[in-house]
Amino acid sequence: MTSLGIPQIPAFDQDAAKHALLHQDQLTKPPKSLGRLEELAVFYAGARGCFPVPTPKHAFLPVFGADHGVTVEGVSAFPAHLTAPILQNVVNGGAAISVLGRQHQVDLLAVDVGLTGDLVGSPQSRIPALNAKVRRGTRNLRVEDAMTQGEAIRAIEVGIDVALQRVTGGVDIVGMGEVGIGNTTASAALIAAFTGEAPARVTGTGTGVTTDGLQKKITVVTDAIHRLGQRRDPLDVAAALGGLEILAMAGFLLKCASLRVPVVLDGVIASAAALLAQGLCPASTAFLIASHRSTEPGIVAAQQLLGLRPLFDLEMRLGEGTGAVIGIALVRSAVALANEMDSFASAGLL
């Protein structure tokens, strides 16, 4: 078995951040009056490693899709066979993320990391698709490891490869999206494993299961954590709980951090992926922005362990990267303000 090559991640540039912070107080506004937009601009300079830093223009967001064996437990309100058609809908331009990507000029890529079905290209496709299938869905994480360690490494490498090939040249901000019926169960298990929180505290209704369904989900996550036992190596945890798309997101995140390209997290799935990335390389969290607090309860514990404070809460829980796109728009606004506002001196306001 090959071992995972974790990308080397540079230090956050405190010096650039400090210059960006000092610059804020020169601008024509009461000090700190842009609130978290000022923080975002300072963060962006430190992450990119320079000040002044151009306003992020070229945004990229891959949507990783995979199926989950745990759906046999009845943990989702949606049938499992819909994962591939839903990702196909992203490709065809009719999904929520397709609309937001167009509106906010964020380039999308659909990536099949482990669908049981297959994406089909067609002349009508509006978004490119990549076949990087590691296996056709995971095994049922309740009763056995979701995948082998070799498969886990390959899934993470899919994400690394996507970053290597697509986060080049001009790409200066990224998000990550996902499609995978059953993946709030896998995320809850990962968050329980990494944070030590009780399954009942980090498991939510996902696409909208009933109270009975939620109870079943909590039991499944509890069983998975019990089965995990004392294993704490991040790669072990990842292979045990999956899913393939979550591992790919972790790999993508790590590679982007190594390239100094800030990663805007979406909801609970992306946050679970970020916890895995943190386990593999703690320095990666310095390059993350939490876009929103979704309605899934696990996101609270995950963001806390990541040290991230979400920018907004619009009670969203759709996934696909939808919250991340709005986060990217906010980062662009924040940096544009820092770059284009006049200073008191240049505006003659001293």
Added chain:
Amino acid sequence: MTSLGIPQIPAFDQDAAKHALLHQDQLTKPPKSLGRLEELAVFYAGARGCFPVPTPKHAFLPVFGADHGVTVEGVSAFPAHLTAPILQNVVNGGAAISVLGRQHQVDLLAVDVGLTGDLVGSPQSRIPALNAKVRRGTRNLRVEDAMTQGEAIRAIEVGIDVALQRVTGGVDIVGMGEVGIGNTTASAALIAAFTGEAPARVTGTGTGVTTDGLQKKITVVTDAIHRLGQRRDPLDVAAALGGLEILAMAGFLLKCASLRVPVVLDGVIASAAALLAQGLCPASTAFLIASHRSTEPGIVAAQQLLGLRPLFDLEMRLGEGTGAVIGIALVRSAVALANEMDSFASAGLL
């Protein structure tokens, strides 16, 4: 003295809203999973009075500027003579609202409703300016009425006229901005008067006054409310407390509501203006969106009385309409999603 002609405001279209709500559950997403973006799309259809409704494209945001006599009380961290230069900076393209307007394609107009200084046009001006001066600054609201009732009517009419002339044809969403050193004091007084809250609960640090400065502000607002006595007629209250730019915002809001063009409120000043508009015509609140909760405490009581729940809290307190622009971007996203997402049926996902 002429009397104020309050624009006639139509009813919110419950039928269009209901169709928009039903449409949401046909789209390729778990029901309600876009959270408040779904609410926004439903609101927008009801306000515009049709479904389907085109995604708002032509956004307009006037920035009303005026000076405040109350600044002689030392209620601001900024010198009073800066109001005109700050609005000039908006015109010249270097203010925060100038940057956000460019970035989010929101057309701006600077309106002098009552600056003590004057705006100057120049070939470098990037944003049009309008001279609609009612008087050069208000009187000190602590010791006397800020303006006469005739001046109050004229200030409100400035806003109505701006809407009449600029919210035409294609404009399908608006915000409102303001510049006015001292205007968080006038807003706190208006909010205290309309909500009945104690001055200490609705008065904040504005541009950043010290603890002593805040105490002084609270005393000023308390004196103004005492001086107001039993007067509760909205126009009386407006004339007593000002400011000219706040009254113009109220007029602008009323006319936009009459045209079925939704108004995205910014922070505490816009919320005070909305309370005045509510006093003059309660039906106007049905056409409002509260973009954010700013750090000024008065906004909480104001939004509560208006029946509005803010979309986000980025700890902003800059004014100028900065939060409103971000709110406009969210409305556009919300309606674009409703218009461009596939339904389960059309995507073959049934």
